[in-house]
Amino acid sequence: xxxxxxxxxxxxxxxxxxxxxxxxxxxxxxxxxxxxxxxxxxxxxxxxxxxxxxxxxxxxxxxxxxxxxxxxxxxxxxxxxxxxxxxxxxxxxxxxxxxxxxxxxxxxxxxxxxxxxxxxxxxxxxxxxxxxxxxxxxxxxxxxxxxxxxxxxxxxxxxxxxxxxxxxxxxxxxxxxxxxxxxxxxxxxxxxxxxxxxxxxxxxxxxxxxxxxxxxxxxxxxxxxxxxxxxxxxxxxxxxxxxxxxxxxxxxxxxxxxxxxxxxxxxxxxxxxxxxxxxxxxxxxx
Amino acid sequence: xxxxxxxxxxxxxxxxxxxxxxxxxxxxxxxxxxxxxxxxxxxxxxxxxxxxxxxxxxxxxxxxxxxxxxxxxxxxxxxxxxxxxxxxxxxxxxxxxxxxxxxxxxxxxxxxxxxxxxxxxxxxxxxxxxxxxxxxxxxxxxxxxxxxxxxxxxxxxxxxxxxxxxxxxxxxxxxxxxxxxxxxxxxxxxxxxxxxxxxxxxxxxxxxxxxxxxxxxxxxxx
Amino acid sequence: xxxxxxxxxxxxxxxxxxxxxxxxxxxxxxxxxxxxxxxxxxxxxxxxxxxxxxxxxxxxxxxxxxxxxxxxxxxxxxxxxxxxxxxxxxxxxxxxxxxxxxxxxxxxxxxxxxxxxxxxxxxxxxxxxxxxxxxxxxxxxxxxxxxxxxxxxxxxxxxxxxxxxxxxxxxxxxxxxxxxxxxxxxxxxxxxxxxxxxxxxxxxxxxxxxxxxxxxxxxxxxxxxxxxxxxxxxxxxxxxxxxxxxxxxxxxxxxxxxxxxxxxxxxxxxxxxxxxxxxxxxxxxxxxxxxxxxxxxx
Numbered sequence: 125x126x127x128x129x130x131x132x133x134x135x136x137x138x139x140x141x142x143x144x145x146x147x148x149x150x151x152x153x154x155x156x157x158x159x160x161x162x163x164x165x166x167x168x169x170x171x172x173x174x175x176x177x178x179x180x181x182x183x184x185x186x187x188x189x190x191x192x193x194x195x196x197x198x199x200x201x202x203x204x205x206x207x208x209x210x211x212x213x214x215x216x217x218x219x220x221x222x223x224x225x226x227x228x229x230x231x232x233x234x235x236x237x238x239x240x241x242x243x244x245x246x247x248x249x250x251x252x253x254x255x256x257x258x259x260x261x262x263x264x265x266x267x268x269x270x271x272x273x274x275x276x277x278x279x280x281x282x283x284x285x286x287x288x289x290x291x292x293x294x295x296x297x298x299x300x301x302x303x304x305x306x307x308x309x310x311x312x313x314x315x316x317x318x319x320x321x322x323x324x325x326x327x328x329x330x331x332x333x334x335x336x337x338x339x340x341x342x343x344x345x346x347x348x349x350x351x352x353x354x355x356x357x358x359x360x361x362x363x364x365x366x367x368x369x370x371x372x373x374x375x376x377x378x379x380x381x382x383x384x385x386x387x388x389x390x391x392x393x394x395x396x397x398x399x400x401x402x403x404x405x406x407x408x409x410x
Numbered sequence: 411x412x413x414x415x416x417x418x419x420x421x422x423x424x425x426x427x428x429x430x431x432x433x434x435x436x437x438x439x440x441x442x443x444x445x446x447x448x449x450x451x452x453x454x455x456x457x458x459x460x461x462x463x464x465x466x467x468x469x470x471x472x473x474x475x476x477x478x479x480x481x482x483x484x485x486x487x488x489x490x491x492x493x494x495x496x497x498x499x500x501x502x503x504x505x506x507x508x509x510x511x512x513x514x515x516x517x518x519x520x521x522x523x524x525x526x527x528x529x530x531x532x533x534x535x536x537x538x539x540x541x542x543x544x545x546x547x548x549x550x551x552x553x554x555x556x557x558x559x560x561x562x563x564x565x566x567x568x569x570x571x572x573x574x575x576x577x578x579x580x581x582x583x584x585x586x587x588x589x590x591x592x593x594x595x596x597x598x599x600x601x602x603x604x605x606x607x608x609x610x611x612x613x614x615x616x617x618x619x620x621x622x623x624x625x626x627x628x629x630x631x632x
Numbered sequence: 633x634x635x636x637x638x639x640x641x642x643x644x645x646x647x648x649x650x651x652x653x654x655x656x657x658x659x660x661x662x663x664x665x666x667x668x669x670x671x672x673x674x675x676x677x678x679x680x681x682x683x684x685x686x687x688x689x690x691x692x693x694x695x696x697x698x699x700x701x702x703x704x705x706x707x708x709x710x711x712x713x714x715x716x717x718x719x720x721x722x723x724x725x726x727x728x729x730x731x732x733x734x735x736x737x738x739x740x741x742x743x744x745x746x747x748x749x750x751x752x753x754x755x756x757x758x759x760x761x762x763x764x765x766x767x768x769x770x771x772x773x774x775x776x777x778x779x780x781x782x783x784x785x786x787x788x789x790x791x792x793x794x795x796x797x798x799x800x801x802x803x804x805x806x807x808x809x810x811x812x813x814x815x816x817x818x819x820x821x822x823x824x825x826x827x828x829x830x831x832x833x834x835x836x837x838x839x840x841x842x843x844x845x846x847x848x849x850x851x852x853x854x855x856x857x858x859x860x861x862x863x864x865x866x867x868x869x870x871x872x873x874x875x876x877x878x879x880x881x882x883x884x885x886x887x888x889x890x891x892x893x894x895x896x897x898x899x900x901x902x903x904x905x906x907x908x909x910x911x912x913x914x915x916x917x918x919x920x921x922x923x924x925x926x927x928x929x930x
Contacts, residue, residue: 173863180860182694214849217769220760276496281577281587281847282594305496306580308847311863312482318867319675321486322496338866453642454653460661470836470884471877472843474854479873487870488671571747577847590753598757603750611745 156228156359157366160201168193169213169227169358173311176334176390177233184210188330188390189355192250193231195382196357199373200366215282219243222360229366230358233331236407245363246356247370249404250383254349255288256329256396258336260317261344266324268348272302275323278313279304285327288351297350310335318342328353333394340393347396354404367409378403414601417592421602424585425609431505431573431584432613436566438509443516444551450521453542461517469514473507473572477579480507497583504579512569519561523554556628563621567614585609677870685865686875695864699856700879706770706842706852710777711835717778718785725790728811736786743783749844752776756848769850773842781838785831788909792827793819795906826906829895836887840880853879 153159160166170178170185170193177187184190190210197206213221213232221227222244233253236246259266266272272289279286284295292299305322307313313325314335325332329345336343357370377383378400387399414421449461468476480503484490492502527550535545574586585606592602642650672678685691724736743751756772796819804814846854857876862869898908 173859175863175866179863180694181864182690212851216849220768223760279582281582282590303496304582306500306577306582308478308578308580309859311859311869312580315482315862315867315869316486319486452653453646453650454657456654456661457657460657466885466888467881470840470881470888472840472854472880474843474846475858475873475877475880478858479877482873483870487675487677488668571745574747574749575844575847577749586747586750586753589750590757593753593757598754598761600758603754606750607746610747610750614745 155363155365157200157369159228160197160206164201164204165207165209166197166229167209167211167227168197169211169218169221169230169232171214171232172212173309174233174331174334175338177330178231179334180212185212187334188251188386189231189233191386191389192377192383193229195377195386196231196250196370196373197229199376200369218358222358225360228360229370232358233328234356234358235328235353236356241407241410243361245359245361245367245410246407247359247367247409248356248374248406249354250357250374250377251330251355251387251400252404253328253330253353253355255285255327255351255353256332256349257324257326257346258314258317258332258343259324259346260320261342263323266346268346269298269326269350270300272298272324272326273300275302276305276321277302278310278316278322278325279306280310280313280327281306281308283310283327289326314343329394329397330355330391333391333397336394337391345394345396354407356407364409371406371409374406375403411601413592413596413599414605417588417602418605420588420592421585421606421609424583424588425606427501427576427581427584428570428573428610429613431501431508431576432566432570434505435508435512435569435573438505439512439516439565439569440562442509442513443520446513446517447520447524448546450517451524451546465514465517468511469518471511473511473575474578476511477504477507477575480504480510481578481580497581500579500581501583504573504576504581507579508569508572508576512565512572515565515568516562519558519565520551520554522561523556523558524550526557527553556625559621559628560625563618563625566621567617570614570617571610672870682865682868682871685861685868686871691861691865695856695861696853696876696879699851699853699876702850702855703839703842703845703852706773706777706845706850707835707839709770710774710781710838710842713774713778714782714785714838715831717782718789721782721786722789722793723815725786726793740783740786743779744787746780748776748780748841749847751779752844752848769845769848772848773845773850776844777838777841781834781841784834784837788827788830788834789823791909792823792830792906795826795909796822797905800905822904822906825898825901825904826908828898829891829908832887832891832894836884836891839884839887843880 153162156166170187170189172178172180172185174187174189178185178189179187194208197208198204211221211227213227213230215232218230218232218234219240222230231250234240234246235253236249240246257266257269257272266275269289277286277289286302286304287295288297289300289302290296290298290304305313305316307316310325310327310331313322316322317325318339325335329347329349332343332345336345357367357374359366359370374383383403384399384401391397391399446461446465449457450465452458452461481500484506485499485503490503491499492506493499531549531553532545535549540548573584576584577587589602589606593599669678676682721736721740724732725740727733727736752772755775756768759768759772793815800818800822801814804818809817842852843854845852846858849855853876857872858869861872865872895908898904
């Protein structure tokens, strides 16, 4: 008898779990801009593991992307304070999160690319990052990207940045004969770099600057960018209304100097990084 | 289907890495597992304690963490290096981690096998004057190995499947990673997945079949 | 047979030999531990600065505990689903209808043969193209764990029901019970008791395998400890790995201890005529049902 009761309890628990898993549901708005103006609440997706851009510090994330998000969202709401829920949006699930409404808007070092444009509407770009190379500050052997031939560079799982060094165009760029060291994340790459287990980490300079800022004096960025990575604001495909509003907010952000101020706040200490002077050319909202 | 054909060379190269990992790890895990089980039944309490502590800690740690630790801890921090070439080095680090992990399961299977050898066998061995190592080597282990052929087969099959976790150890060459990479490019492809599953079955099913047949042939009649 | 019977009560020479062996092994073990300690020390891994985050409450409340909850959530949902899956398919494999047995057997054997990570990757990429977009990290992880562990559990259920002595089924038929009644009233209650230790052992495997979620960016203990904490506190990768390793080992060891306790209790129990079946991948006792060949460890 007791066994049967255990099974019954398990079945009840399972039902409860599946019900609570499927619960939820909100009244819908035609665009995120409208939701912000009417309800003053929004779910913002950022990275949680990228120092300087989006890093979960305590309950909420902080960083450049996070501050830009706060400014833009407040502008969209017509200057009113907004109730923001932060949600981690890793590279592998950003498109999915937007499409099904898990998050309303994404600021997560999200490069605008042709293939992503098919699935996502991008506001901005709000800043243009460049692929660059970071080495230990006592390393004088690497002064330009082409010095990486024969060196050990990091291959972070799920990132294609290394291909720009090792492969010829169109996938890559420099076609150098560098040795790849595997790692699961860029934090691991930086840890390996610090421990002398590889020679260079190469990816967007803003990401590198965030890591460099955590250990002042330990790493240096070469400051020789060789690509443009336009960081866009990810929106659900087709939400052009919000996209226009986001672009207006970014324009204002550059005009009143907030953007430059935020850039200095988060990346001011990193060598080899130039603060943007004016707003980048916006991509058409589509 | 086109995707499968297009990426077949990459996938095959990746799968061969799984096979390579499996072969080397199987040998090392069996050797290390036998050493561990000798420690666990040794007359020295210190060795017994060390053996059981190792087994209990490693067996209860997720393989993902074991592999990540062998890469970040053993290699990056402690400077253990198998090769100057990073790829070869991470290959051997994964071999090291996976063997160390699988050895604990080999050890537990063998220990259970030793428990199935009747008491009288050990007593008889002692009665004719065999020492601990002699009785272990000539009487106990040969009988224990026979009873554990099938379970060892299961352990090896699990290990073959576990070679896909090599990503966690920083070895980004084997088939699971290649599959994920192709999915990133082309989106999900059912033929690729099924192709890989069949490839794994081609390796694991014979192992299961052979060990089961061997088990029934070697079975000690009692 | 315990280890003790492998050797006699040692005589004078054996005592000397054992003493030497003890001394040598102590020296080797201490040397090994010291070597690890010294190498970590040389890289400054024991510096208080790196370990300080783990003394602060906020590290626990903001990172480790939410991560642990993520792990337990995935493990809990998968465990319930896998138990249901295992019960359904385990019983289906015992069905009188040949085609039911065949289908259930094919499903169980297939999912046991697929590498779990491959299955999780596949589900993770497949789900959005079938169901539209969404956060499929948890769903892919839970589905993968359910299909794999459920298949192993199905084999345990089958072995458990078979472990009930044939006399029980014959007696049930003799008093005129229908097949379903026999299963429900006679076989299953006894089988569940016999299966318990094996089921709990498999749940340990399941709990450990939730760590694969890290690779598809599910926010679990490993993700928090390995990705986010080291990003927040520079250089704390190794300390974080050690701390979460201790948590995982502690969790799994308590579950394993539960399995051992259950097994001992079952052996004494008078509520079942079946002997406890061996956890998958382990060798059965000589009097066991031969369920030892079942399943796989992971």
